[in-house]
Amino acid sequence: DTEVTQTPKHLVMGMTNKKSLKCEQHMGHRAMYWYKQKAKKPPELMFVYSYEKLSINESVPSRFSPECPNSSLLNLHLHALQPEDSALYLCASSQEPAGGYEQYFGPGTRLTVT
Amino acid sequence: AQKITQTQPGMFVQEKEAVTLDCTYDTSDPSYGLFWYKQPSSGEMIFLIYQGSYDQQNATEGRYSLNFQKARKSANLVISASQLGDSAMYFCAMPPGGGADGLTFGKGTHLIIQP
Numbered sequence: 001d002t003e004v005t006q007t008p009k010h011l012v013m014g015m016t017n018k019k020s021l022k023c024e025q026h027m028g029h030r031a032m033y034w035y036k037q038k039a040k041k042p043p044e045l046m047f048v049y050s051y052e053k054l055s056i057n058e059s060v061p062s063r064f065s066p067e068c069p070n071s072s073l074l075n076l077h078l079h080a081l082q083p084e085d086s087a088l089y090l091c092a093s094s095q096e097p098a099g100g101y102e103q104y105f106g107p108g109t110r111l112t113v114t
Numbered sequence: 115a116q117k118i119t120q121t122q123p124g125m126f127v128q129e130k131e132a133v134t135l136d137c138t139y140d141t142s143d144p145s146y147g148l149f150w151y152k153q154p155s156s157g158e159m160i161f162l163i164y165q166g167s168y169d170q171q172n173a174t175e176g177r178y179s180l181n182f183q184k185a186r187k188s189a190n191l192v193i194s195a196s197q198l199g200d201s202a203m204y205f206c207a208m209p210p211g212g213g214a215d216g217l218t219f220g221k222g223t224h225l226i227i228q229p
Binding site: 031033041042043044045048050055056058088090092097098099100102103104105106107108110 | 166209210217
């Protein structure tokens with residue numbers, strides 16, 4: 001099973017709302033990632049969790065708050081977002097937090113901020 | 115930091131033909147890996163193939179193969195006998211370098227297979 005699931009698939013939120021994106025994998029992977037992808041652009045790395053610890057924060061605004069409750073779950077808490085934050089948010093996991101392992105991606109959450 | 119260049123924004127190919135998608139990269143790391151991903155219009159990124167810089171042979175996975183030329187710093191993806199379902203965005207990617215985790219992606223190539 002090489003599946004990464006993400007919920008919800010679509011999300012529309014106002015700039016004053018608080019919402020969360022959820023990602024789950026049951027492959028025993030020890031690294032999990034959040035990427036942001038704007039239309040017609042490549043994904044951009046936001047956060048990396050290695051063994052449930054945040055190891056990279058790519059200077060992402062504090063209105064995005066990641067959480068890794070356990071080795072299978074990854075959340076992205078959203079608060080006071082801006083319209084420019086509208087994008088496809090992709091979660092991924094890899095066997096180990098190193099460069100030689102492929103990342104498996106979920107289907108993404110399409111976020112619209114109004 | 116690594117730099118990945120994909121010079122073909124879009125390509126049209128006849129069904130059943132072979133297609134080569136270009137990828138060049140720049141890195142100062144002595145050891146590195148290169149990945150290719152496919153992204154259909156649905157949005158999910160699908161892993162296709164991996165090439166390690168010290169691998170003796172070019173990677174192959176079914177209809178996908180990598181034309182890896184280390185001296186030229188290129189890792190072109192070759193898709194043999196293209197199918198309509200191959201229509202998608204294709205991204206070349208590699209870790210950021212310096213031991214950092216995650217992937218840095220090229221700008222991608224939009225491949226359209228025509229019947």
